[in-house]
Amino acid sequence: MSHVSVRGVWKEYPNQVVLERVNLEIPSGEFCALVGPSGCGKTTFLRMLLGEESPSRGSILLDGEPLVAEPGPERGVVFQRYSVFPHLTALQNVVIGREFASSRFLARLFGAQRREAEEEAKSILATVGLGAHLNKYPAELSGGMQQRLAIAQALIRKPKILLLDEPFGALDSGTKAQMYELLLRLWAEEKMTVFMVTHDLKEGFTLATRVLAFDKVRLDPTDPGAYGATITYNLPLDEKKARMAQAEAAAAEAVPAS
Amino acid sequence: MRRIINRRPGRGGVLFWGLLPFAAACAVYAVASAMRLAANPNDKLLPPLSALGEAIARVAFSPDARTGDYLLWVDTAASLQRLGLGLGVSLLIALVLGIAIGLIPYVRAGLAPFVAILSMIPPMAVLPVLFIVFGLDELSKVVLIVFGVVPFLIRDLAGRVGEIPREQLIKAQTLGASSWQIVVRVVLPQMVPRLVDALRLSLGPAWLFLISAEAIAATEGLGYRIFLVRRYMAMDVILPYVAWITLLAFVSDYLLRRFNSRFFPWMQAGKGPS
Numbered sequence: 001m002s003h004v005s006v007r008g009v010w011k012e013y014p015n016q017v018v019l020e021r022v023n024l025e026i027p028s029g030e031f032c033a034l035v036g037p038s039g040c041g042k043t044t045f046l047r048m049l050l051g052e053e054s055p056s057r058g059s060i061l062l063d064g065e066p067l068v069a070e071p072g073p074e075r076g077v078v079f080q081r082y083s084v085f086p087h088l089t090a091l092q093n094v095v096i097g098r099e100f101a102s103s104r105f106l107a108r109l110f111g112a113q114r115r116e117a118e119e120e121a122k123s124i125l126a127t128v129g130l131g132a133h134l135n136k137y138p139a140e141l142s143g144g145m146q147q148r149l150a151i152a153q154a155l156i157r158k159p160k161i162l163l164l165d166e167p168f169g170a171l172d173s174g175t176k177a178q179m180y181e182l183l184l185r186l187w188a189e190e191k192m193t194v195f196m197v198t199h200d201l202k203e204g205f206t207l208a209t210r211v212l213a214f215d216k217v218r219l220d221p222t223d224p225g226a227y228g229a230t231i232t233y234n235l236p237l238d239e240k241k242a243r244m245a246q247a248e249a250a251a252a253e254a255v256p257a258s
Numbered sequence: 259m260r261r262i263i264n265r266r267p268g269r270g271g272v273l274f275w276g277l278l279p280f281a282a283a284c285a286v287y288a289v290a291s292a293m294r295l296a297a298n299p300n301d302k303l304l305p306p307l308s309a310l311g312e313a314i315a316r317v318a319f320s321p322d323a324r325t326g327d328y329l330l331w332v333d334t335a336a337s338l339q340r341l342g343l344g345l346g347v348s349l350l351i352a353l354v355l356g357i358a359i360g361l362i363p364y365v366r367a368g369l370a371p372f373v374a375i376l377s378m379i380p381p382m383a384v385l386p387v388l389f390i391v392f393g394l395d396e397l398s399k400v401v402l403i404v405f406g407v408v409p410f411l412i413r414d415l416a417g418r419v420g421e422i423p424r425e426q427l428i429k430a431q432t433l434g435a436s437s438w439q440i441v442v443r444v445v446l447p448q449m450v451p452r453l454v455d456a457l458r459l460s461l462g463p464a465w466l467f468l469i470s471a472e473a474i475a476a477t478e479g480l481g482y483r484i485f486l487v488r489r490y491m492a493m494d495v496i497l498p499y500v501a502w503i504t505l506l507a508f509v510s511d512y513l514l515r516r517f518n519s520r521f522f523p524w525m526q527a528g529k530g531p532s
Contacts, residue, residue, distance in 0.1 A: 087447050
């Protein structure tokens, strides 16, 4: 379960209101796209979900519990760049999540535990299509492959929520299409709640089951920082969800038949 | 005719152009020495290459008449021991403080201004203080090297830690890493090669401080020997010693570079053949 409630959240900096009166109820398993013009606070909102920043007013609840005020393993993240560790190979980049969890002091695993973690990491890397590149360093991978690696890395801790900050912003359109397919498949398999910031409206509508548009509703021309942005549209794409459920059910029927 | 910025020497060309200045310097020395010796056969300023060779044989391969030691090796051992101790201690201090200042906001707030001021104190100006406090023995020389090198290493490393993208540190936290785990698996492995690079830049200052300290108070050491024989204008000993010190510095720099490329292949990854 991963129900997210946002209640009366404001985010203010000195002389600037970024977000105001944000209220939101996101049921478990939803795929939300956060869209809007640049500087409208969508990334700030994502950072608050991540725990990197905390709201000035209001609260964010995950399954009824207030969100911990720093990043933690229940929330995975993929940034546009720099999400992977440059000094570790693809395999090590994924295994490290297990090592953080199981080895408190050395953060390294040995022997059977290590082999087990490596097997798990290999299967995740195979899912994202990096099975042939286990021992390459991130700098040797293309942009799309680095993002796949970042996703694989986030998946090993099985987060309740996956946060994506313009994950495909630096990729070409062909690679993007492959990444959409991968992301939708993983989302369906892992049953995570996904929040994705994007400046590409089409991308938002293609992927998401709910589109959240951020914009300013009030504007003071003499003081641009006086009012903040809020969620101006909250569009559940129920039709699409139904279609996906249908497709899933059809797939489930097809499996025993074959 | 292609532009000169597009014309590159071949393999043999690189070797030739690289060796040329060395050959030219040797030739200039030989000619100048021959001219001075023609005017005055007892000239001590530019001894002939043969005299340099004799001096090398005397200090390196025959025991000293008074002590029975092989001077060059005794001096080298003494100097390298001081240098190694000084740089080793500096590395340890810099690693701990540099990472702490770069990564932990409270440590940065407490120590960064202090280190910044400390690094502005000219080390040679406090050398008398070190002699008074630590005596004239080994300790004051080692402390001078540490004092001269550590502030730079700390500030460089803290800056490098600050350059680690925020995304990496957040990512590690979302994978459940504690502060300590982030240090040992994310920060430290990326900082060791940077520290080695900073150490390479510090080799010059470290030798400077070592030779200065040895020149003032020592009973053996490369710097001590140079300043001792200066009284007799013994250029035939000074010049080989300078060449030897240069060679030692060059070799240690080379070894450190090799160390980095051997143990941290990811630094070169994706940058094409180097």
